[in-house]
Structures are given as structure tokens and as C-alpha cells.
Amino acid sequence: MTKPLGNRVALLVALSVITLLVLAVSVRYGAIDFSVSAIGSALASLFPGQPEPTLAQRIFLELRLPRAILCLLVGASLGVGGTLMQALFRNPIVEPGLVGTSSGAAFGSALYFVLGGVFHIGMSLWSLPIAACFGGVISTFLVFLLARSRKDARSSIVMLLLTGLAINALFMSAIGFLSYIARDPQARSITFWSLGTLSGASWKAVQVVAISTIGGTIIAFRYAKQLNALMIGEEEATYLGVNVNRLKWIILSVNVVIVAVATAFTGVISFVGLVVPHILRMIGGADNRFLIIGSALTGATILTLADLLARISVRPAELPIGIVTSAVGVPVFIFLLRRRQYIF
């Protein structure tokens, strides 16, 4: 296995380089373009003894830079979320958006915006992501439990997608209801939540999402080998010594947390988790150790490119990023559905 392994490490290095390149471009261009020297002087102004940063430098340091980094982190979490979900459900046509996690997390966030003021829930930095996790956990576990009845692998994936569809509809209409009863300032927070945006990025958001994404990815990576075994079947994995039930609960929880926390700060962004693992399998095979790291990198890259497009195509206005990811993701989803080996 050494030769293909060497190839995979090289691939991961290449993906890292691409991610850094894309980060560099996204940091430079947008509604405002920053030249390299402008970026340099903005960073220099952080050091003590330098003059106070100008407005342009502050825009870079307080808006552009955290947004670029948040974009990497959210993209990574969506990519890893997709890989984990596909490994868990043993099917490549699932992703957190399709299976209710994102809409549940969005519902949790909306609940926080609308009711948090009413009940004076502690408005600490962590209240929002916790509320999102709460929502994401309920919706995902609902789907997981409702779709579990079949023994036959093929009909169970159809059950899964249909149940996910239903739960998505349920939670999106719940969000609609919340925006209906919300007082106006609250309603403004949950408008457009279903389309996703990175415009609210801040260093605080980066802090929180970094912890959940990096922590979650490290935990998931530790179980990568067991997830590999799961690919040949739950029984087979048990015979190989894997405690399948425990694995499922752990991975599902990690999955929900990293996606929910990201969704809490950016709204629902779909299809990244579907497309990213698919691309990676095409270029490097299905080993989860490669996939987990690769999908973090590739998810980061893809979301950053999507955000770049969202920021540049109609500037100074912005497209909701969910529109960009759907535009790419939906054709891929349909293409995957039509490759018969996955369902029929």
C-alpha cells in the first residue's frame, strides 16, 4: 500500500497549496480590492508602535480577513460533514443539507433569535451555536431514526432521502412560522437564513467555528479506519472488531456539531458536503483517512471560490452564497442520482 499512499500524501499537499492560493486571492479581491502592499501595511499596523489603522486597513482586518478565514473553516466543516455522513449512511448521495442537519441548525438559530430576547437567555458567545446544535441534533436524529427501519440497503437510502426531504420541509416551515411571529428586528436576523451568507463574519465567529471544525475533524480522523471498515457493511465491520453502534453515535454527533455550529453563523449552505467527497473519491479513492483531510481542504477551497463569486459578480451588492453552491451542487446531485449503481 506504500505506492498509492505516497500518491495520496502528494495529493493532499497539492490540495493544501491550492487552498492557500485560493485564500490569497479571496483576501485580495472583492467589493474592495486590496493590493499586496495594502495588505502588508494593514497587517503591519497590528504591531505595537505602529500608527492607528486607517479605515481601509480596518476593513481588511475586521471584515475581509475574518470572512476569508471563516469561509475556509465553514467550507471545511461542510466538506468533512459530507464525508462523515456518506460514510455513516454508506451512500454517496447524502450530505448534511439533504438529511436535515442544516435546516435543523438554522431552526435552532432562528429560535434563539426570536425567543432568546424573550427569555433573556444568556447572550454569551456560545449561546447561538449551542442553540443551533440543539436544532441540528433533533432534526438529524429524527431522520436517522425514522429512516432506519429497512434492512435492505437499497430501499433504506431512498427512505433516508425522502425522510430528509420531509424533515427539511418541516423545519423550514418552522423557521417560516418563527419569522411570522417574530417582531421586526428579530425577523431581520432570520431573513435569508435559508440561503446562507458570510457577510456576518467576525473574529468571534472564527474563534467558535475554528474550535468546532478543527476539533471535530481531529476526532473524526481518529475513527477513519473504523469508518473504512463500515464501508463493507455493518456486520462485516463488527466482525473486524468495530463497535458499530458506538461508532455511529460518535460520528453522527461530531457530524451534527461541526455542521450546526457553522450553520449558526452563516445560515444554510447546501451541496458542498455532496460535491466535495465525490470529487475527492474521483482523484484519490475512498479511504476515509484521505477523504477526511482532503474534504476539509477541498471544502474550504470550494466555499472560498463560491464566496468570491458571490462577492464579485454583482458588486457592490452580494449574492447569497447558497445560490452559488446550489447552482453547482444541484446538477451534480442529479448526475449522481442518475448513475444507477447508487440506487437501483
Place this chain on the structure above:
Amino acid sequence: MLQANNITFRVRDKPLISGVSVSFAPGKLHLIIGPNGAGKSTLIKVLARLLRPQEGTVDYQDVDVQNESEADLAKRRAVLSQAVEVAFPLTVREVVMMGRYPHFGGRPSSVDVKIVDDVMEYFDVTEFSERDYQTLSGGERQRVNFARVLAQLWGAAVNSQGSPGSCRYLFLDEPLTFLDIRHQMDFMKKVRSFANGPDVVTVGVVHDLNLAARFADDVVLLDRGRVVANGSPAEVLTADRIREVFAVEPTFVPAGDSSIHLIFN
């Protein structure tokens, strides 16, 4: 030695197997036969410790299995199932290497790599090693899976304390289903030769009575969840038994060193 003591396994109050007591000695090939619904698959799964029986115990008599973790047991016990569905593009080599998963932590050692090479050679799948498992035919896939399962058990047996001398356990749950005649025979010969190992307990489920008669040292006849007979093929596969359990009329045709049964209604 593998000992089943008075096992009963129920699903929602319906017993799939009841009061099953059998011992399986090492160095022999034990085959479980019976009509559909007899409980053969259930029995294998209980013996392999995938399912826990509501009554009775399964003893792997060389070591105290209660204290052994699943992960450690997996080093000495492997199961070959009917068919393995894989929804992702895995290469044959990757599938076979999974058999070594219980034996290494992060990365496979050179020993693991060598074992995978050897076992692929043995089952004649080396030419497929970089091919996508999903593109193989049913028979080719079973060879790959058998390779994986034997890779799991390859080499001298080592128990959880690291000392040699304990048994290895191979279970085969109707593994011949998608194989053509040639591959069925080839398979059974390889199983036979593996089962001869003095520290190996081999238990399998087959449908074909001829194969059972020809290859098994010991036959367990199961009907409606109970053991009807247990012993050598000649002892178990009598005309009366076959008539009673399988509801068909057998004719015994002697042929060379094995006797072949022609069955018709």
C-alpha cells in the same frame, strides 16, 4: 474447540433456534445444513458472536472470551458472508487489507502488506488488485472476500495475551451463492485445506448436500431451529432423514471415493 450450550435465540418471542448444543473440534470442517428457515444463518451468527442468545452460552474454550474485547477477538475470528455490498469505489487491495485491520493500529506494517499479497495470490485475484471492487462479478467478489477473511486469520494464531497456541475460528455463512460450479469446487477445496489446520475451527453453512457429503468431516442437520442430527456425513445423510427433513426422495449413487446423491421429488 467451540462449544454451543443449549442456545436459544428469539426474535419477538419467536424462537429461530432452540436448545442447540453442538461442539466443533479444531482440524475439522463442520458444515451446517438444513432446509430454508431452519435457522442456519442465525446459528452461525450466534456462534460468531454477532448475536447474543437469550438462553445458553457459546464458549470459545481456549481462552476466557468474556474478558476479551471485540477488537482482540477479531484477530482470531473471521466470518465470510453471502455477499458484501460496497457503495464506494474501493480497490480490491483495499478490501483485502481490511482483513488486517484488527492487526494494526494506524498504518499497515510490511508483514500485513506481505500477507495481503500472499492471500491475493492464493485466491488468484492479484490481477484485480487495483481494480474497483464494484466492477467485479459475483464470483470474483467472493474470492476477494474470502481473501480478506483469510487475511484476517493468516499466520499463527495469537491470543490476547500475545501467546501462541489458541485457536482461530472461521465461519462461512452460505458463501457459495454467487459462484459457478468450478469456483464452488475450488472454494470448497481451499476451505477444506484451511480447515485441516490443527488450531483452526471451521464452521460453514451450505445448501448443497453433495458438497456437504463430499467435503465435511462433521455435519450438523438443522430443522426448524433444532438439531436433528450431528455426526459424519454418512451418519447424518441417510435416506430417511433426507426424506423427512427436506421432503425429497434421494438416490445414492456411488462414484469413486465419494458418493453422490441424486435428489429428485
Place this chain on the structure above:
Amino acid sequence: MTKRKRSLLVFLCVSVAMLLFSSACSRFRNAPNVAAGERYVVISPIYNEIIWALGAQDKVVGVDLSTTYPPDVKKVQTVGYHRALSAEGILSLHPTAVIHDNNIGPPQVVEQLKQLNIPMKTFSAKNDGFDGTKALIREMGAYFHKEARAEELCQTLDAQRAASLEKVKQYPDHPRVAVIHFGRASSVYLVVGKGGGGDGGGVSQMIELAGGQMAVENRGMQRMESPEIIAQANPDVVLVTDYGYDRLGGSVDQIKALPGVATSNAARNNRIYRIEENVLNYFGPRSGENIAKVGAIIHQK
């Protein structure tokens, strides 16, 4: 080339292409006009309409998507929907102040602008009626140093209002009117209630001044989920605001298909009309003459 290498190559090419495309886009964009002086980003349809009426529009460098009047306003760059703004987008226009009517979002973006010490201005007067509108015009006239023009607008407004009310008196009937508005934030059709309020703004006042009655009782704007809302009200006339009307391709049949409309008197007599949001929904400098316009529309047979 193996399938895997080919896929990797495609992926790399697409990524590179997207990168080049993005950077090329930036090369072709217009350099912002960094002229000295006041530069305003104004995020409110009524504020913009008044600024244009005052003749102060040369200082406006950015408007929101919902600002549609006067037609000239389309020459100015838009910063997007007022509830889905982006701080960077606004700042790329180098504004000296952001003028808004407290209806902007998302809240994080408002925070960001405040933290960067961007001056944010809201006028205290509200255009909730004729008096409020005149107060607003005067306040904005003072802010933009166009006091004389502001006075002119107020006098014109009063004169036109008086003339319109005279005209409206000639209509013998007071048709029951239902107003349907498409809420872009929630992406649903809404029906405006008699109590006005919320984004319903001046609708009920305008309808009543124009010689009609609001057919639907409730306060503010309501979703059209239940057909009973319109069916029970049984309006004689249905007005649909421009965006919502055009969204259905201007098809009267499709409008009749909205919940409860088909059975109404309005549908039976085909008294379903399009109306510009900026004529009906809020009070502004043209509201004086708009009364007559609305009156003409709802009284036509």
C-alpha cells in the same frame, strides 16, 4: 491518462479558471469615483425619492434594491436588498454617511458599520401621513441644504392634495379594495389590512382618501395562506403592487388563482389592476397627486 488523473486535471483547470475569472473581473471594474465632498449611501425608497425631488441626488453614490423611483435612480449603484446588505459592498463606495430608515439588516452588518465608525443617519420625522411627510421633507431639506426647494415641495403637496380630494368627491361609490403586495423578504404574497401599520404604511390612508374602503380588516400585512381572508372580504377591486404583479407575468388569471381571489366580485368583474408600490404603499412628495391616480384606478369599471 488514468481516470483519476484526468479528474484531478479537470478540477485543477476549473479552479484556475475561476480564479482567473475573478481576478479579471476586478481589472475591468470602474474605479470608484473618489471625489471630495459628501458621499451618501441611502437605503430607503422614500428617502431617495425625496432626495431626488430636492435635487440633491448628485451626492448619492449607492441605493438599495427596493428604491425604484424616480427612474433616474437606476443609474446609481445598488448595494443590494436592504435586509441582506454587505458591509464591504457599502464601504467600497467610500460613503461619508449611510442614511437608512431603521429597516436594514442583517444585524451583524449594522454592527460592523458601527464598529468601523461609519456615520449612520436616520431622520426623526416619519412619512406616516401628510403632516409627517411634510415634516420629513423639511428635515431632509435642512440636512441637504435645500430648504427652499423643500418648502416648494410641501406647498405643491398641499395643493395637489386639495385638488385630488375635490376630484375624488365626484365618484359616487366607495369600492371595497383589497391590496396584494409581494413581500420579497419572505417571498410570499401578502394582503394589506385596514389597520395599516408595519410595512403597510400609507396604504389604507391612501385608499380611503381616494374614495375607497379597505376590504380586509386586520392590522398590517398578512400572509395569504387562507383563502377566507379575501373570500370573506369579497372586495370589489383588487390592486396588486408592481413587483408581485409582474412576477406572475401580468396574467390576470394567475392573480385570480391566488387564495380567495377567484370568488370575489373583483375577479368576476375583472377589476384587478396593477399599481406601483411607490404610488400606493408609502407617503411621499407625490402623494398629493397620487390620491387622484389611485382614485381613478379603483373607480374604473
